[in-house]
Amino acid sequence: MEIFKYLEQYDYEQVVFCQDKQSGLKAIIAIHDTTLGPALGGTRMWTYESEEAAIIDALRLAKGMTYKNAAAGLNLGGGKTVIIGDPRKDKNEEMFRAFGRYIQGLNGRYITAEDVGTTVADMDLIHEETDYVTGISPAFGSSGNPSPVTAYGVYRGMKAAAKAAFGSDSLEGKVIAVQGVGNVAYNLCRHLHEEGAQLIVTDINKEAVQRAVEEFGARAVDPNEIYGVECDIYAPCALGATVNDDTIPQLKAKVIAGAANNQLKDTRHGDIIHEMGIIYAPDYVINAGGVINVADELYGYNHDRAMKKVETIYTNIEKVIEISKRDGIPTYLAADRMAEERIERMRNSRSQFLQNGHHILSRR
Numbered sequence: 001m002e003i004f005k006y007l008e009q010y011d012y013e014q015v016v017f018c019q020d021k022q023s024g025l026k027a028i029i030a031i032h033d034t035t036l037g038p039a040l041g042g043t044r045m046w047t048y049e050s051e052e053a054a055i056i057d058a059l060r061l062a063k064g065m066t067y068k069n070a071a072a073g074l075n076l077g078g079g080k081t082v083i084i085g086d087p088r089k090d091k092n093e094e095m096f097r098a099f100g101r102y103i104q105g106l107n108g109r110y111i112t113a114e115d116v117g118t119t120v121a122d123m124d125l126i127h128e129e130t131d132y133v134t135g136i137s138p139a140f141g142s143s144g145n146p147s148p149v150t151a152y153g154v155y156r157g158m159k160a161a162a163k164a165a166f167g168s169d170s171l172e173g174k175v176i177a178v179q180g181v182g183n184v185a186y187n188l189c190r191h192l193h194e195e196g197a198q199l200i201v202t203d204i205n206k207e208a209v210q211r212a213v214e215e216f217g218a219r220a221v222d223p224n225e226i227y228g229v230e231c232d233i234y235a236p237c238a239l240g241a242t243v244n245d246d247t248i249p250q251l252k253a254k255v256i257a258g259a260a261n262n263q264l265k266d267t268r269h270g271d272i273i274h275e276m277g278i279i280y281a282p283d284y285v286i287n288a289g290g291v292i293n294v295a296d297e298l299y300g301y302n303h304d305r306a307m308k309k310v311e312t313i314y315t316n317i318e319k320v321i322e323i324s325k326r327d328g329i330p331t332y333l334a335a336d337r338m339a340e341e342r343i344e345r346m347r348n349s350r351s352q353f354l355q356n357g358h359h360i361l362s363r364r
């Protein structure tokens, strides 16, 4: 891959390769844009097919965080890390401490948190080496696992999207197909079940499926069947790129609203579903609850304040759908415009007064 060409094309600021022979750490920190503030985004640990696949994932996820943080109204830029490895087998204490030292070396340009494959315990190890980490244990006065808060935000955003599609935001009796019932989706299913939705679930992890069947009366289907089931709402909550050329023709849902990052394989898939009349709740707008929650730690964590901000996801989804209808553009583009306009406004105003990026963190 021609890395500098890619960085130039999509305006990335920095990529850091971190290796530590003793612990086996192989990590890529991607910093996309710090116009709004330090880059905040989680650390994903995953077994990638190739180093190139890992680099591309880090870059795509980091850019997504720039847009997510901007659209959520946070004063934070976008970044993300991927650690190459199997989270069930390859973790050790030295690995996260070595990684923490790399983050410390960036002196606040990048702040991390959890993502797929990493946990609060991993963040606590990073915290031994740096303060530039969020989502650490509540014992440290922090917010802990962001997944339940992400789930609540997705639930609220899904209701806003349902209102646009069905005329009411009630999910009672709605059939919702949930792909992946991990940390976020388990909590999402709880909210949906409490509201009286009918759930169809799938996961490659049989125990996760079993739990959803037992606790929420969900119907289980095989992983590749989920796209074609009769349902009102498709909720992608596993990994990205599941809205693609193969899956779109199978979809029966009128709404796509879920937690996964980078749900559209390509932007043209957002155009296709728009033309089909499907209401798509843009991934980075609807799944911002976790980052809103962890970002609150930078101000001294206050759960009520964080949850109040998470509630804005409902109105943000409404706003995106409104722009989409007004301008006749797909919702993913409406969300991009909303985020880009905010970054541009701040770039123009900050450039005149700020030389060294004064930020809340500099008061810590």
Ligand SMILES: NC(=O)C1=CN([C@@H]2O[C@H](COP(=O)(O)OP(=O)(O)OC[C@H]3O[C@@H](n4cnc5c(N)ncnc54)[C@H](O)[C@@H]3O)[C@@H](O)[C@H]2O)C=CC1
Pocket: 115, 116, 117, 146, 147, 148, 150, 179, 180, 181, 182, 183, 184, 185, 202, 203, 204, 205, 208, 223, 237, 238, 239, 240, 259, 260, 261, 287, 288, 290, 291
């Ligand atoms: N945890 C959080 O607060 C946030 C998570 N997200 C995104 O939401 C998604 C889910 O995150 P988590 O629940 O934290 O991760 P998780 O790892 O706990 O859950 C993902 C689940 O998807 C399943 N899965 C993987 N591949 C699958 C496939 N092909 N078919 C069916 N199931 C499959 C896994 O077995 C797992 O149970 C990810 O894309 C993540 O990036 C986004 C914002 C915040």
Ligand SMILES: O=C(O)CCC(=O)C(=O)O
Pocket: 040, 041, 042, 043, 068, 113, 114, 115, 135, 146, 150, 261, 287, 288, 289, 290, 291, 294
């Ligand atoms: O919610 C988190 O754990 C941190 C933010 C993040 O990486 C994300 O929203 O994808």
